[in-house]
Amino acid sequence: MPDSLMARSLTLRYDQRTIVDGLDLMLPEGRITVVLGANACGKSTLLRGLARLLTPAAGRVLLGGRDVRDIGPKALARRIGFLPQAATAPGGVTVAELVARGRYPHQRLLQQWSKADAEAVAAAMRATGVEVLRDRVLDELSGGQRQRAWIAMLLAQQTPVMLLDEPTTYLDIAHQLEVLELCRRLNREEARTVVLVLHDLDQACRYADHLVVMREGRVLASGAPAEIMTTELVAEAFGVDALVQPHPVTGTPMIVPIAPVTAPAEVDA
Incomplete structure (x- = not known):
């Protein structure tokens, strides 16, 4: 493996x-x-x-x-490719420039950019729907658009x-x-x-x-998911009483929150 x-x-x-x-x-x-x-x-x-x-x-x-x-x-x-919660880039970076940074691990000293790099970047932008944003500066985009650009960079890394x-x-x-x-x-x-x-x-x-x-x-x-997701697990992990039942369409577990778990009231001796 x-x-x-x-x-x-x-x-x-x-x-x-x-x-x-x-x-x-x-x-x-x-x-x-x-x-x-x-x-x-x-x-x-x-x-x-x-x-x-x-x-x-x-x-x-x-x-x-x-x-x-x-x-x-x-x-x-x-x-291994990693996308953190709050990724940051230098000011003025365009979407295309950001996605191209995903190719850095594949570049050699004597061959900084290749056809394979260009194809990987183009495919990553197509997959995430940011082709039309390629020349836009990252700082000008909405939060959702920026997130998709970062995901495209990760895809271009091809790990x-x-x-x-x-x-x-x-x-x-x-x-x-x-x-x-x-x-x-x-x-x-x-x-x-x-x-x-x-x-x-x-x-x-x-x-x-x-x-x-x-x-x-x-x-x-x-x-x-179907084996471990239970009412008891939701209560222990998240502190919520919930109903766990099969989703009517996917059949996967569906969690219906009911109320926060409350500790039993103390009784005076």
């Missing part, structure tokens, strides 16, 4: 604050994994650790059985493993579904391993082959 991605006893910290604590995780190769959990449970930190943007305080991240710290930066960037931290942020529902359908198509047609952090539980259950539900820096449950 050359592109299998896993964490072993992974601990990640910011300064002295532990965010991910002794986590073990195996991401199925060639499948779509969605990471879920309440705010501040460690989802984004986990993705940054998997992408080698954070150095583990303990444990390891393995790609194809090899510690990612032993893989050169450019070689790793040809295998077998893609990590996307809340890629539907700023998008209206139509564009949310377009992004998720695009991820599914890349997975099904090109066998890319896709890892998404999402907040919408119904979308997560619809698009994930594999769910990872986190709480306080640890994995609370993992597996196929």
Whole structure:
């Protein structure tokens, strides 16, 4: 499994604050994994650790059985692509220039731009619907347009493993579904391993082959959505009483929130 991605006893910290604590995780190769959990449970930190943007305080991240710290930066960037929540670019960058940056890991010292680079950039812009924006400056775009441009850059990188931290942020529902359908198509047609952090539980259950539900820096449950998504899990992970039932169209779990979980009232002795 050359592109299998896993964490072993992974601990990640910011300064002295532990965010991910002794986590073990195996991401199925060639499948779509969605990471879920309440705010501040460690989802984004986990993705940054998997992408080698954070150095583990303990444990390891393995790609194809090899510690990612032993893989050169450019070689790793040809295998793992990462889109953070709040990506930033220098002022004045156009959409076409941003997407072209996704080709950096594939360029050689004596061949800075190739036909393959141009084709990859064009295909990525077509797939995300930003062709008509190619000459627009990124700062002039709406939040949704900018998000699609960043996703196009990630697609142009053409990595077998893609990590996307809340890629539907700023998008209206139509564009949310377009992004998720695009991820599914890349997975099904090109066998890319896709890892998404999402907040919408119904979308997560619809698009994930594999769910990872986190709480306080640890994995609370993992597996196929239909196998692990229960009323009890929703209550424990999100603090919400909910009805979990099959979606009438997709058949995937549908979560109907009812009320916040309330602690039982204390009784005086």
